[in-house]
Amino acid sequence: MGLGDLNGEPMSKIADLPEENHNSHPNEEDEDEIFFYGMLFLGLGVFIFFILVLVVVIDNCRARRALSKRVNKLTYDDSLNPTETNCPICIQDFINGEILYVLQCTHVYHKKCLSEHVISYKNKRCPVCRANIFG
Numbered sequence: 001m002g003l004g005d006l007n008g009e010p011m012s013k014i015a016d017l018p019e020e021n022h023n024s025h026p027n028e029e030d031e032d033e034i035f036f037y038g039m040l041f042l043g044l045g046v047f048i049f050f051i052l053v054l055v056v057v058i059d060n061c062r063a064r065r066a067l068s069k070r071v072n073k074l075t076y077d078d079s080l081n082p083t084e085t086n087c088p089i090c091i092q093d094f095i096n097g098e099i100l101y102v103l104q105c106t107h108v109y110h111k112k113c114l115s116e117h118v119i120s121y122k123n124k125r126c127p128v129c130r131a132n133i134f135g
């Protein structure tokens with residue numbers, strides 16, 4: 001009985017100690033490695049995200065500039081008896097003072113609506129007749 005107790009106690013202590021040492025070290029290294037790669041991938045992800053945002057922003061700026069440079073602008077005034085009185089994109093009647101874009105194909109849109117059509121949907125064709133907006 002006494003012998004069994006004596007043997008049992010040190011045995012469990014000996015068995016516990018190396019196990020703790022054995023487990024704690026590689027776990028910390030594993031966690032460090034996971035943390036390192038986690039941060040690496042996170043950093044890479046954030047980097048790629050910013051590159052994509054930058055590309056989209058530059059693309060949008062270019063499209064916006066191309067629109068304002070190459071498409072005729074007009075301020076709507078119904079006293080001039082315009083042929084087009086509503087915007088084919090949003091189907092709303094034009095209101096005096098609204099800025100419109102007049103395409104070479106003579107179709108007329110709100111500046112806001114055509115900008116969204118070109119910039120958000122990456123569509124460079126007239127929504128009505130499919131003619132190239134930048135002709």
Ligand SMILES: [Zn+2]
Pocket residue numbers: 087088089090091092109110113
């Ligand atoms: Zn519109």
Ligand SMILES: [Zn+2]
Pocket residue numbers: 103105106107126127128129130131
């Ligand atoms: Zn058209």
